[in-house]
Amino acid sequence: MPDNIVCQGCMLAKDGIHLPGGWALNHYEGGEGYLGWLAIAPVAHRMTLAALSDEEQFTFMSNVVAIEAAMSSYRMDDRIVRFYMCYFAESLVTHPFHFHVHLIPRYESLQMKAWDMAKATKSEGFPEKYQKTPERIKALMDYLREVLKSPR
Numbered sequence: 001m002p003d004n005i006v007c008q009g010c011m012l013a014k015d016g017i018h019l020p021g022g023w024a025l026n027h028y029e030g031g032e033g034y035l036g037w038l039a040i041a042p043v044a045h046r047m048t049l050a051a052l053s054d055e056e057q058f059t060f061m062s063n064v065v066a067i068e069a070a071m072s073s074y075r076m077d078d079r080i081v082r083f084y085m086c087y088f089a090e091s092l093v094t095h096p097f098h099f100h101v102h103l104i105p106r107y108e109s110l111q112m113k114a115w116d117m118a119k120a121t122k123s124e125g126f127p128e129k130y131q132k133t134p135e136r137i138k139a140l141m142d143y144l145r146e147v148l149k150s151p152r
């Protein structure tokens with residue numbers, strides 16, 4: 001795939017928090033999900049893991065480690081203890097597929113398994129405090145932008 005492709009995923013990445021090695025971080029905007037559900041993607045158009053440059057491969061995990069550390073220090077009334085890291089290799093919105101990995105937070109108080117999560121977030125009674133609002137997303141992303149720009 002030539003590097004001059006610009007897809008919807010490229011545009012999302014361009015607007016995200018830019019991270020070392022050509023990566024970008026966005027809050028997931030899909031219909032399901034909840035506060036803190038992030039996606040990391042290369043800024044350049046890539047469709048697969050194998051298409052990542054050497055630098056993108058090497059910097060991917062160091063960025064994920066930094067994001068996990070930042071998320072676990074995010075101050076709210078529940079703690080994000082870790083997250084699921086999911087590479088579905090498919091997308092409902094971006095064509096052609098733009099490589100990205102979902103980082104889905106696991107809150108300490110939410111006793112949910114991965115397979116229940118997407119369904120639960122669309123159900124009535126899903127706790128309001130985890131629902132994503134523009135204000136909550138902005139506060140979290142402002143926090144991450146500040147923390148992740150620190151040298152590491």
Ligand SMILES: [Zn+2]
Pocket residue numbers: 005006007008009010011044045046097098
């Ligand atoms: Zn793209």
